[in-house]
Amino acid sequence: MRYLPLTDVDRKDMRDAIGVADFAALYADVPSELLLDRPLDLPRAKSEMEVERLLSAMAKRNLSAASAPFFIGAGAYRHHIPASVDHLIQRSEFLTSYTPYQPEISQGTLQYLFEFQTQVAMLTGMEIANASMYDGSTACAEAALMAHRITKRRKAILSGGLHPHYTDVLRTISHFAGDEIVALAPDVQAREDIASAIDDSVSCVIVQTPDVFGNLRDLTLIADACHRHGALLVAVFTEAVSLGLLKSPGEMGADIVVGEGQSLGNPLSFGGPYLGLLATRQSYLRQTPGRLIGETVDADGRRGYVATLSAREQHIRRDKATSNICTNSNLCALAFSIHLSLLGEAGLRRLARANHASAIDLVDRLAAVAGVETLNESFFNEFTLRVPGDAARLVEAMAERGVLAGVPVSRLLPQAGLDDLLIVASTEVDTAEDREAFVAAMKGAL
Amino acid sequence: MLDHPKESAFETFSGNRGLDQEEPPIFEIGRPETSGVDIDEPAHLEPRLGALERKGPIGLPGLCEPEAMRHYVRLSRKNYSIDAGLYPLGSCTMKHNPRLNEKVARFAGFADLHPLQPQSTAQGALALMEELSRWLLTLTGMSAIALSPKAGAHGELCGLMAIEAALEARSEAATRKVVLIPQSAHGTNPASAALLGFQPRVIEAGADGVVSEEAVAKALGPDVAAIMLTNPNTCGLFERNIVAIARRVHEAGGYFYCDGANFNAIAGVARPGDMGVDAMHLNLHKTFSTPHGGGGPGSGPVVFSERLAPFAPVPFLLREGETLRLVEHGDGAQSFGRLTAFHGQFGTFVRALAYILSHGADGLAQTSRDAVLSANYLRVALRDVMTQPFGDRLCMHEVLFDDSFLEGTGVATLDFAKAMIDEGYHPMTIYFPLVVHGAMLIEPTESESKRSLDLFVTTMHDLIASAKRGETRRFTEAPRYAPRRRLDETAAARKPVLRWSAG
Numbered sequence: 001m002r003y004l005p006l007t008d009v010d011r012k013d014m015r016d017a018i019g020v021a022d023f024a025a026l027y028a029d030v031p032s033e034l035l036l037d038r039p040l041d042l043p044r045a046k047s048e049m050e051v052e053r054l055l056s057a058m059a060k061r062n063l064s065a066a067s068a069p070f071f072i073g074a075g076a077y078r079h080h081i082p083a084s085v086d087h088l089i090q091r092s093e094f095l096t097s098y099t100p101y102q103p104e105i106s107q108g109t110l111q112y113l114f115e116f117q118t119q120v121a122m123l124t125g126m127e128i129a130n131a132s133m134y135d136g137s138t139a140c141a142e143a144a145l146m147a148h149r150i151t152k153r154r155k156a157i158l159s160g161g162l163h164p165h166y167t168d169v170l171r172t173i174s175h176f177a178g179d180e181i182v183a184l185a186p187d188v189q190a191r192e193d194i195a196s197a198i199d200d201s202v203s204c205v206i207v208q209t210p211d212v213f214g215n216l217r218d219l220t221l222i223a224d225a226c227h228r229h230g231a232l233l234v235a236v237f238t239e240a241v242s243l244g245l246l247k248s249p250g251e252m253g254a255d256i257v258v259g260e261g262q263s264l265g266n267p268l269s270f271g272g273p274y275l276g277l278l279a280t281r282q283s284y285l286r287q288t289p290g291r292l293i294g295e296t297v298d299a300d301g302r303r304g305y306v307a308t309l310s311a312r313e314q315h316i317r318r319d320k321a322t323s324n325i326c327t328n329s330n331l332c333a334l335a336f337s338i339h340l341s342l343l344g345e346a347g348l349r350r351l352a353r354a355n356h357a358s359a360i361d362l363v364d365r366l367a368a369v370a371g372v373e374t375l376n377e378s379f380f381n382e383f384t385l386r387v388p389g390d391a392a393r394l395v396e397a398m399a400e401r402g403v404l405a406g407v408p409v410s411r412l413l414p415q416a417g418l419d420d421l422l423i424v425a426s427t428e429v430d431t432a433e434d435r436e437a438f439v440a441a442m443k444g445a446l
Numbered sequence: 447m448l449d450h451p452k453e454s455a456f457e458t459f460s461g462n463r464g465l466d467q468e469e470p471p472i473f474e475i476g477r478p479e480t481s482g483v484d485i486d487e488p489a490h491l492e493p494r495l496g497a498l499e500r501k502g503p504i505g506l507p508g509l510c511e512p513e514a515m516r517h518y519v520r521l522s523r524k525n526y527s528i529d530a531g532l533y534p535l536g537s538c539t540m541k542h543n544p545r546l547n548e549k550v551a552r553f554a555g556f557a558d559l560h561p562l563q564p565q566s567t568a569q570g571a572l573a574l575m576e577e578l579s580r581w582l583l584t585l586t587g588m589s590a591i592a593l594s595p596k597a598g599a600h601g602e603l604c605g606l607m608a609i610e611a612a613l614e615a616r617s618e619a620a621t622r623k624v625v626l627i628p629q630s631a632h633g634t635n636p637a638s639a640a641l642l643g644f645q646p647r648v649i650e651a652g653a654d655g656v657v658s659e660e661a662v663a664k665a666l667g668p669d670v671a672a673i674m675l676t677n678p679n680t681c682g683l684f685e686r687n688i689v690a691i692a693r694r695v696h697e698a699g700g701y702f703y704c705d706g707a708n709f710n711a712i713a714g715v716a717r718p719g720d721m722g723v724d725a726m727h728l729n730l731h732k733t734f735s736t737p738h739g740g741g742g743p744g745s746g747p748v749v750f751s752e753r754l755a756p757f758a759p760v761p762f763l764l765r766e767g768e769t770l771r772l773v774e775h776g777d778g779a780q781s782f783g784r785l786t787a788f789h790g791q792f793g794t795f796v797r798a799l800a801y802i803l804s805h806g807a808d809g810l811a812q813t814s815r816d817a818v819l820s821a822n823y824l825r826v827a828l829r830d831v832m833t834q835p836f837g838d839r840l841c842m843h844e845v846l847f848d849d850s851f852l853e854g855t856g857v858a859t860l861d862f863a864k865a866m867i868d869e870g871y872h873p874m875t876i877y878f879p880l881v882v883h884g885a886m887l888i889e890p891t892e893s894e895s896k897r898s899l900d901l902f903v904t905t906m907h908d909l910i911a912s913a914k915r916g917e918t919r920r921f922t923e924a925p926r927y928a929p930r931r932r933l934d935e936t937a938a939a940r941k942p943v944l945r946w947s948a949g
Binding site: 001002003004005006010011013014015017018019020023026027028029030031033034035036039040041042043044045046048050051052054055056057058059060061062063064065066067070072074075076078082084086088089090091092093094095096097098099100101102103104105106107108109111112114115117118119121122123127128129131132134135136137138145163165166168169171172173175176177178216218243244245246247248260267268269270271272273274285291292293294295296297298299300302304305306308309311313314315316317318319320321323324325326327328329330331332334338340341342343344345346347348350351353354356357360377378379380395396399404407411412414428 | 461469471472473476477478479480481482483485486487488491492493494495496497498499500501503504505506507508509511514515517518519521522523524525526527528529530533535538540542543544546548549550551552553554555556557558559560561562563564566567568569570571573574581584585596597598599600602603606607610632633634636637638639640641642643646683684686688689712714715716717720721735737738739740741742743744745759774775782783784785786787788789790791792793794796799800803804805806807808809811812813815816818819820822823825826827839840842863864867872873875878892893894895896898923925928929930931932933934935937938939942943944945946
């Protein structure tokens with residue numbers, strides 16, 4: 001076994017040193033009836049070449065995004081990742097290190113997380129950010145719990161433009177935590193009246209922009225309404241690149257900003273690992289879940305970094321902790337931060353504009369398809385189409401023509417009766433030919 | 447950009463020490479107009495952004511590619527890692543991370559796959575999830591699995607939610623609000639229970655370090671929803687009364703949640719399903735070698751007994767003949783709902799399966815045995831110079847000492863740990879489990895050669911002798927050979943600086 005350094009001679013020497021005759025004696029504390037006395041019905045070890053061949057065969061049974069014109073978004077986005085990003089995150093010292101419990105020999109991790117926190121705070125227009133969460137959806141649930149702790153109220157209002165998976169996650173956690181959520185009906189064109197649903201019992205209002213249907217939302221009036229009633233506004237995004245072009249949630253009055261950071265530096269990877277972002281006001285610092293990195297000095301007065309304020313966390317507060325989260329998405333945060341450092345402000349802005357331009361081009365080409373209607377007045381790189389008939393069947397038919405066309409709303413909201421809606425995303429990786437292929441496949445499939 | 451040294455403590459003009467180079471934050475080396483990515487400005491863009499276009503600057507620094515390479519390479523060299531040396535962090539299982547796992551996770555058919563593309567175009571990915579599920583269910587002897595939990599603590603929520611859903615189905619959710627948790631448990635256990643509205647009730651372990659059937663029986667009542675027990679426990683001991691404890695809990699109408707963080711001691715050797723476990727999370731980033739990346743991502747699939755299987759979260763897999771289908775909505779069944787967007791840490795599933803296939807069932811059992819062998823080897827080699835809180839007895843994959851051997855030396859546990867850094871080791875876990883005063887928890891894992899273990903033992907003997915000789919400065923001034931000396935954590939917490947700002 002290539003991963004095990006001990007030889008049989010070593011094992012015998014070590015058993016002798018311990019004073020046990022065999023492995024059974026080593027497991028003497030395990031009641032003998034629990035020890036397996038027969039081989040499990042599972043295959044034996046494989047060589048590196050065999051494993052690679054087997055997994056390669058599995059991978060080839062999937063239609064990868066690069067092998068077809070590709071227009072799927074709805075919470076996860078395909079972007080170009082510079083080669084240096086993946087190279088750097090695979091350096092042993094990043095990849096194979098653990099949580100920075102010993103700051104003196106974890107300054108690499110601690111410094112890049114400090115840089116990451118600063119980048120996320122800047123991008124969202126907020127005062128502080130944490131060192132990342134599991135993903136956007138769980139960050140969103142944590143934001144609701146955080147709002148409950150701050151306001152001492154337990155009712156969250158969810159916009160009908162919130163990603164349905166995020167709504168589902170909130171439903172689950174609220175049900176078990178004994179909180180109340182009011183999920184507004186799916187809101188395809190961002191016309192819901194959230195403000196009138198807010199009263200003095202509300203802890204937070206959760207609104208996504210761009211929303212799951214691609215609409216951009218001005219949060220200013222909702223923020224005002226929240227603040228009049230002592231509630232917090234939680235702003236959600238699933239496409240971090242949009243923040244390069246759009247007014248930040250902080251500028252629009254958000255109190256907590258959460259989002260999915262997969263778009264920068266992280267591959268689609270069939271849904272994970274992804275990167276939860278959470279930013280907020282300095283005054284909510286002690287109610288913030290997750291890990292926080294702070295600047296300090298060492299015994300020689302040199303600048304250095306440590307994980308800090310852990311008195312809020314489970315390893316000290318246990319059942320009184322602000323959250324049970326003990327891990328973060330560190331390596332994904334590193335990929336995000338490297339990609340964003342490489343882009344810089346100018347690059348991020350150009351990337352965002354390229355995305356927007358690509359989506360505009362696709363929308364304009366779709367005007368030529370009879371029976372297809374674009375529902376958005378504003379959008380970033382994603383929008384919703386009303387198609388004649390069943391959108392899920394259309395997507396399958398277009399896949400057979402070699403085009404991955406988007407997400408039918410029925411996949412996310414099977415009971416909503418919105419079977420003729422299709423969410424389509426276009427990013428900088430799509431070429432004009434890809435967009436033309438989309439239009440041609442759609443015409444052919446309809 | 448060079449800063450003049452401010453303190454005489456710097457030996458050099460630059461603050462660098464040869465290959466140990468200082469590196470300022472990106473905000474002091476980058477500029478907003480610099481970019482390391484070539485993207486063309488789109489021609490004729492008339493934005494359709496409503497009136498929501500950003501006006502002012504963000505302030506984000508940019509680095510061109512060589513600057514970025516150098517920045518992150520320099521930062522990387524300020525980190526300890528398992529590839530660099532022994533990382534004996536107890537309960538963290540820092541074992542070798544095979545690079546084959548990284549290679550296969552990057553196959554285009556896995557990495558470049560969207561979670562919402564038609565399931566007909568992702569059958570290979572679903573087959574991979576099915577194969578991983580088969581292995582994990584067989585190894586644990588359990589009935590059903592939820593792959594979606596994102597980390598161990600997320601898995602705890604998942605297991606407890608299934609338990610509460612089962613209690614709801616029995617109309618006992620309102621009356622059973624207590625979860626029994628041993629004092630030695632991971633802090634996430636009580637935090638997870640409390641988050642879901644349960645009241646943690648502490649169970650004391652016996653003088654032998656394990657929970658007794660009697661202690662559990664005494665704590666049981668009609669208000670108890672479940673017990674959360676870590677096995678092997680955080681003292682490195684197997685909870686040998688586990689079968690009787692499970693029976694008692696079941697008889698009292700409760701469920702048995704097992705914290706599976708230490709499954710690596712028994713994988714392929716014994717099955718939690720045979721111990722009466724109802725739900726248990728598996729840390730793929732520990733037992734199955736997926737790299738921890740400095741703090742994440744983790745992955746915490748949960749396995750369920752037959753009694754809890756109907757309540758498992760969505761999504762889950764269904765095989766329909768040749769086709770696999772991912773059930774993404776409750777469809778009116780008893781599933782308690784959704785824990786996260788999409789399907790979990792798929793990239794981690796690929797890595798874990800590569801590791802599992804590389805070992806096979808035989809190799810996994812050998813891995814567990816070697817982990818236990820190495821820990822006991824260290825125990826025996828160190829028992830004469832260190833102290834064991836529960837007496838001299840066999841341990842599982844990690845060995846627990848306490849700091850009473852340092853009494854009277856003027857060296858604190860923390861100082862001792864920092865001196866290990868100067869010797870080139872990552873310190874062991876200290877001050878955990880909380881149930882032992884001055885705990886030192888050492889987990890060598892199966893990845894260490896006998897030579898590496900012997901060197902570690904020799905170093906520990908030298909350090910201990912040094913402490914006993916009264917050479918306190920070797921400890922109190924440590925580390926001296928690290929990118930930073932001791933950092934002022936009090937100052938960091940008192941006046942938190944959580945982001946860079948100019949000046």
